[in-house]
Amino acid sequence: MTARASAPGKAILFGEHSVVYGKPAIAVAVDKRANVTIREGNDDSIHVKIPELDVYGVIDIETGLISLENDILGQENPDTFDAGILKFIKSALFRTELGSSPDHGMDITVDLEIPIGAGLGSSAAITVATLAAAARYYHHDLSLETLALTAHQVELEVQGAASPLDTTVSTHGGFLYFTHESGGVKIKPALEMPLVVGYTSQPGNTGLLVQQVRKLCNDHPTIIKPIIGLMGNVTNHARESITHGEEERVGELMNINQGLLDALGVNTDELSRLIYHARSAGALGSKLTGAGGGGSMIAYCPGKTREVLEELQSIDNAFLVGMSRKGVTW
Ligand SMILES: Nc1ncnc2c1ncn2[C@@H]1O[C@H](COP(=O)(O)OP(=O)(O)O)[C@@H](O)[C@H]1O
Ligand SMILES: C[C@@](O)(CCOP(=O)(O)O)CC(=O)O
Numbered sequence: 562m563t564a565r566a567s568a569p570g571k572a573i574l575f576g577e578h579s580v581v582y583g584k585p586a587i588a589v590a591v592d593k594r595a596n597v598t599i600r601e602g603n604d605d606s607i608h609v610k611i612p613e614l615d616v617y618g619v620i621d622i623e624t625g626l627i628s629l630e631n632d633i634l635g636q637e638n639p640d641t642f643d644a645g646i647l648k649f650i651k652s653a654l655f656r657t658e659l660g661s662s663p664d665h666g667m668d669i670t671v672d673l674e675i676p677i678g679a680g681l682g683s684s685a686a687i688t689v690a691t692l693a694a695a696a697r698y699y700h701h702d703l704s705l706e707t708l709a710l711t712a713h714q715v716e717l718e719v720q721g722a723a724s725p726l727d728t729t730v731s732t733h734g735g736f737l738y739f740t741h742e743s744g745g746v747k748i749k750p751a752l753e754m755p756l757v758v759g760y761t762s763q764p765g766n767t768g769l770l771v772q773q774v775r776k777l778c779n780d781h782p783t784i785i786k787p788i789i790g791l792m793g794n795v796t797n798h799a800r801e802s803i804t805h806g807e808e809e810r811v812g813e814l815m816n817i818n819q820g821l822l823d824a825l826g827v828n829t830d831e832l833s834r835l836i837y838h839a840r841s842a843g844a845l846g847s848k849l850t851g852a853g854g855g856g857s858m859i860a861y862c863p864g865k866t867r868e869v870l871e872e873l874q875s876i877d878n879a880f881l882v883g884m885s886r887k888g889v890t891w
C-alpha cells in the first residue's frame with residue numbers, strides 16, 4: 562500500500578503574530594509544496610526520510626521516541642536540535658481523528674520544496690500532507706474541515722501556541738482573509754500581486770518567537786496590546802486596498818506592518834537589510850513574513866519584479882513566488 566498527499570506552503574502578507582491574539586490576517590498559498598508518501602515498512606518502526614534536509618529519522622511505534630539514523634544535526638548542534646520537524650510528523654500520525662494509529666512499520670518520504678524555518682509554513686504544509694496521506698493509508702474519510710482543524714491541533718501541540726492561519730491556508734489554498742470567527746474567506750484581488758521572497762540563511766523557530774512575543778506582551782501589556790490591535794487595523798485596511806486595486810496603499814500598509822513587527826522584536830539585521838534594499842530597488846512595500854527571527858521577507862513590487870529579485874539575490878537567497886489555488890491534494 563502506498564499513499565501520497567501534497568500541501569502548499571504560504572506567505573503571510575499581513576497579520577503574523579497578531580493573528581495569535583485573535584486578530585485577522587491575509588495570506589496566500591504558494592507554489593512550493595510538501596509532498597508526503599507513506600509505504601508499508603519492513604520492520605516495526607516508522608522511518609522518515611527528508612532528503613532535502615538530510616534528515617533520516619526513526620519513530621518507535623511503542624514508545625513514540627524519535628531518533629535520528631544519521632544524527633548529523635544532533636552532532637552539529639547537540640544543545641538546540643530537538644528533532645524539529647519530526648515532532649510534527651509524529652504528532653500527525655498518532656491523531657485519533659485518523660481513526661487508526663500505526664501498528665506496523667512504515668516508510669515515510671517527505672519531498673520538501675519549501676525552505677524550512679523560513680516563515681513559509683513548512684511545518685503546516687508537512688503536517689497537512691502527512692495527515693492527508695495517513696488518512697488515505699488507513700482508508701479513512703477526512704473532510705477538509707476536520708483535516709484543517711486536526712492540523713491546527715498538531716501545530717498547537719508541537720509549537721505550544723499557534724493560530725489556525727497556516728494550516729487553513731495550506732489545506733484550502735488560494736488568497737485568504739482569515740478571521741477566527743469565519744476561518745479563511747477567499748479574497749478577489751483587483752490588482753496583480755507579484756511577490757518576491759528573500760530569505761536569510763538563518764532559520765527562525767516559530768514556537769520560540771511566539772513565546773518571545775508573549776513575554777514582551779506580559780512585560781509591557783499597555784504598550785504591546787495596542788500595537789497588536791493596530792496590526793489588526795492594518796490588515797483590515799489592506800483587505801480594502803487589495804480588493805479596490807490600490808497598489809500604493811497596499812505597499813504603504815506592508816511597510817507600516819513591518820514597523821509594528823519590528824516593535825514586537827521579531828525583526829533581524831539580515832531581514833532589515835533585505836527589506837530596505839527591496840524598497841530601494843522599487844518595491845512598493847516589503848516586510849518580514851511568518852515568525853521572523855531569521856527566515857524570510859516578502860517584497861510587493863508591481864512592474865519592478867526583476868529589479869527587486871536581482872537586488873535581493875545579490876545579498877542572499879531570493880525567488881519569485883506564485884500563488885497556488887490548489888490546497889491539499891491526496
Ligand atoms: N534542518 C532541519 N531539520 C529538521 N527540523 C528542522 C530543521 N530546521 C528547522 N527544523 C524544525 O522544523 C520546524 C519548522 O517549523 P517553523 O519554525 O514553524 O517554521 P516554518 O513553518 O516557517 O518552516 C521547527 O520545529 C524546527 O525545529
Ligand atoms: C507567527 C505566526 O503568526 C506565523 C508563523 O508562520 P511560520 O511558522 O513562521 O511559517 C504564528 C501562528 O500564526 O501560529
Ligand SMILES: [Mg+2]
Nearest residue numbers: 682684685767
Ligand atoms: Mg511553521
